[in-house]
Amino acid sequence: MKNSSSSSSNMKSLYFQFTLFTDQGSLRYLFFSLCLLLYMTIVSANLAIILAVCLEKSLHHQPMYIFICCLSCNSLYGSVGFFPRFLMDVISDTHLIPQTACFIQIYIIYSYLGNELTLLTVMAYDRLVAICQPLHYHRKMTGRKVACLIFVSWLYPAFNMSVCVYKVSRIPLCGNKLNRVFCTNWPVVQLSCEDTTVMNILGGVSSVVSVSIPLTFVLFTYLRILLVCRRSSSEFRGKALQTCVPHIVTFVNYCVTVFCEMSLTRYKVTEKNTLFVVVLSLECLIVPPINNPLVYGLSxxxxxxxxxxxxxxxxxxxxxxxxxxxxxxxxx
Structure with a gap:
C-alpha cells in the first residue's frame, strides 16, 4: 500500500491540476463548440491579414504593413499556445497538465504578450518618423532597419521569458493545484516550498520596467505627433489620424487586457468569483487576437x-x- 501511495504521489508531482474548471455536464459540448468557433475566427481573421500583406506587392515597401503582418503572426502564435490545450480541458473530465507542458505554455503566453508590446512600440516609432519626419522616412526606415527592429522586438521577450521560465521551473513545489484555466507564472510560484519574497520583488520590478518603458515611449511619440498635427493642415491631420487611430485602439486594448491579467496576481480566488477570474484572465488571449485584424482590416x-x-x-x-x-x- 505504501508503494502504491508513493507512486500516486510521485505521479501527481509531475502534473499540475487546473481548479477553475467546473462540471458543466452536457453544456461543456456547447462551450467547446463556441470556443472552437472563436479559435477558428481568430485564425481566419489573422490569416486574412497575413495573406493580404504577403500577396499585395505594393505593401511590401511600406513598413507599417510589415509590422501589422508580424502582429497577426504573433496573434496566431499566442492562440496556438492556448486554445488547443484549453479546448481539450473544456470537454475533459480531468484537468491535469504535465509540468513540462505547463512551463512551455507559460513561455508561449508570456512571450506572446511581450512580443505584442514590443511590436506596438516599434509601430509607434514608425508612425513618429512617418508623421514628424516624412521627408526622411524612407531613408530612416530602410528594409534592413525594419528587419532589425522586428528581430529585436521578438528577441527581447524570448530571452526575457526564457530566463523567467527557467527560474520558475527550478523552484521546489509543495502542491500541484493552479487556480487558473491555463498555466501562468504567479500561481506556480505560489506553490513553492521556499520563501519567494525576493523572486516576487524582482519579478514585480522587472514587469513594471518592461511595461513602463514602452508605455512611456508610446505616450511620448503621440505627444510629438499631436504637436505636429496641430501645426499642420486639416488634410494632413486626416491622413495622420487614419494611420494612428488603429494603433491607438490596439495599444489601449492591449494595456487594458494586460492590466486585467496583472491584477489577478493580487486577487484571491474563491468559489464565488470563479467566473469573474476566468473571464478576466482570458481577455488578454482572446480580445487582442480578435481586435487587431478587425481594427486594421476595417480601418x-x-x-x-x-x-x-x-x-x-x-x-x-x-x-x-x-x-x-x-x-x-x-x-x-
Missing part, C-alpha cells in the same frame, strides 16, 4: 481592398466550379 483601405478583392476572386472561382459541375451533371 486601412489598402488591406480592406486586398481582402475584398480576394473574396470576389474566391466567389468567382467557386461559381465557375459550380457551373462546370452542373454542366457535367447535365451531360450525364
Amino acid at each position: 486601412l483601405p489598402q488591406i480592406r481592398g486586398v481582402i475584398f478583392r480576394g473574396v470576389r476572386v474566391f466567389r468567382k472561382v467557386s461559381a465557375g466550379k459550380q457551373k462546370i459541375h452542373r454542366e457535367q451533371e447535365h451531360l450525364k
